[in-house]
Structures are given as structure tokens and as C-alpha cells.
Amino acid sequence: MASKVIQAYYDDDDVLMHAVKKVKAARHHIEEVYCPFPVHGLDKAMGLAPTRIAITSFMYGCLGLTVAIVMMNYIMIQDWPQDIGGKPSFSYIENMPAFVPVMFEMTVFFAAHLMVITFYLRSRLWPFKKAENPDPRSTDDHFIMEIELHGDEAALTDLLRETGAVEINRVEK
Structure with missing residues (x-):
């Protein structure tokens, strides 16, 4: 009807x-x-x-930070440790100041990109959808x-x- x-x-x-x-x-x-x-x-x-999309943005940022930490620990400490500038290559904690820019960028990258995807899915906006x-x-x-x-x-x-x-x-x- x-x-x-x-x-x-x-x-x-x-x-x-x-x-x-x-x-x-x-x-x-x-x-x-x-x-x-x-x-x-x-x-x-x-x-x-009120919208709860800010909560999802925070969760996506936390996911990005976690991926950055795990990725850098695996790549730079466990898989292929290298002596770069005299920094010790056996400890993540001692190298963390050098990893802060990467952690920040991955946090922003995950939050921004996953928020766009979430917005489009939540709004039911996908390619070739009729207005x-x-x-x-x-x-x-x-x-x-x-x-x-x-x-x-x-x-x-x-x-x-x-x-x-x-x-x-x-x-x-």
C-alpha cells in the first residue's frame, strides 16, 4: 500500500x-x-x-593507532631491525619518539577514510545511486x-x- x-x-x-x-x-x-x-x-x-558518528571516528582513530604500533613494531623491531642513526633496534619503547609522526598520520588516515565510508554507507550513498x-x-x-x-x-x-x-x-x- x-x-x-x-x-x-x-x-x-x-x-x-x-x-x-x-x-x-x-x-x-x-x-x-x-x-x-x-x-x-x-x-x-x-x-x-544527536549523531553518534563522532564515537565511530574515535574508534577508527584508535584502530589506526593500533595498526601503526603493531606495524612499526613488526617491521622495525622484529622483522628487519636496522641501526639507523645509532638508535637501538631491539626495543620499541626506546624508538617510540621516532615513530610518533607515523602513529599520528595513521590515526588520522584511518579516522578520515573510514569515516567517509561509514558516512556513505549510513546515508545509503553508493556509486550509481539515483538521487x-x-x-x-x-x-x-x-x-x-x-x-x-x-x-x-x-x-x-x-x-x-x-x-x-x-x-x-x-x-x-
């Missing part, structure tokens, strides 16, 4: 923020808001949970708020007109 949504179009981000607050106060569920640029505070106004924006104007100069229809369509339409919607459409999803 197809669900019905109401799409309200706005041409100003301040009007959109005011509309989101009024719609949430009227206890309607906002499915999605499509914006041509990030709108500060929109996630809080919609009642979205999901409902209207090309949402990438230029219009903001679109999608509200799932559960009940009186006329009352919801009137509420959206009061909030300053420039266009209102009913769409089958």
Missing part, C-alpha cells in the same frame, strides 16, 4: 524553521526536509537524535517539508498555508 505525503514548499529558511516548529507543535510527523544548503538548528527543531530529492528546485532555491498524512488533510493543508508555504502538493509514495 502506498503512503500519502504532503509536500510543502518554502522559499526562505527562516520561514521553514518557523513552519517546522508549528507543525511539530501540532503533533504531525515530519518525514523529511529537503534543503539546498544546511539550515542551522533544523535537526533540533525536527526533534532528531532521491522529490523536486529539482530543492537543490536550488526551495525548501521542501514532507509530512505523512494521517487524518484530516484539509486541516494540515490550512496549517501549512498559515506557516507560509508557497506551494502544497499531495504525493503518493
Whole structure:
């Protein structure tokens, strides 16, 4: 069964923020808001949970640091120890100051690259995926708020007109 949504179009981000607050106060569920640029505070106004992506970034950085330590210990101490500049080649701890730049770079490398992959997978963005924006104007100069229809369509339409919607459409999803 197809669900019905109401799409309200706005041409100003301040009007959109005011509309989101009024719609949430009227206890309607906002499915999605499509914006041509990030709108500060929109996630809080919609009642979205804070992101946990920073936690994954920290874990990826720890993984990179661990890989760097294990890699340098194996390569420089166990597998092929060399006397470089008179430094002892039998102890990782004594050589650690020379390894700090490599540890830092591997930490940043793992955190950055794995975060990009995580973001794309979490957002369901992969190569050759078709765009999901409902209207090309949402990438230029219009903001679109999608509200799932559960009940009186006329009352919801009137509420959206009061909030300053420039266009209102009913769409089958």
C-alpha cells in the first residue's frame, strides 16, 4: 500500500524553521526536509537524535593507532631491525619518539577514510545511486517539508498555508 505525503514548499529558511516548529507543535510527523544548503538548528527543531558518528571516528582513530604500533613494531623491531642513526633496534619503547609522526598520520588516515565510508554507507550513498530529492528546485532555491498524512488533510493543508508555504502538493509514495 502506498503512503500519502504532503509536500510543502518554502522559499526562505527562516520561514521553514518557523513552519517546522508549528507543525511539530501540532503533533504531525515530519518525514523529511529537503534543503539546498544546511539550515542551522533544523535537526533540533525536527526533534532528531544527536549523531553518534563522532564515537565511530574515535574508534577508527584508535584502530589506526593500533595498526601503526603493531606495524612499526613488526617491521622495525622484529622483522628487519636496522641501526639507523645509532638508535637501538631491539626495543620499541626506546624508538617510540621516532615513530610518533607515523602513529599520528595513521590515526588520522584511518579516522578520515573510514569515516567517509561509514558516512556513505549510513546515508545509503553508493556509486550509481539515483538521487532521491522529490523536486529539482530543492537543490536550488526551495525548501521542501514532507509530512505523512494521517487524518484530516484539509486541516494540515490550512496549517501549512498559515506557516507560509508557497506551494502544497499531495504525493503518493
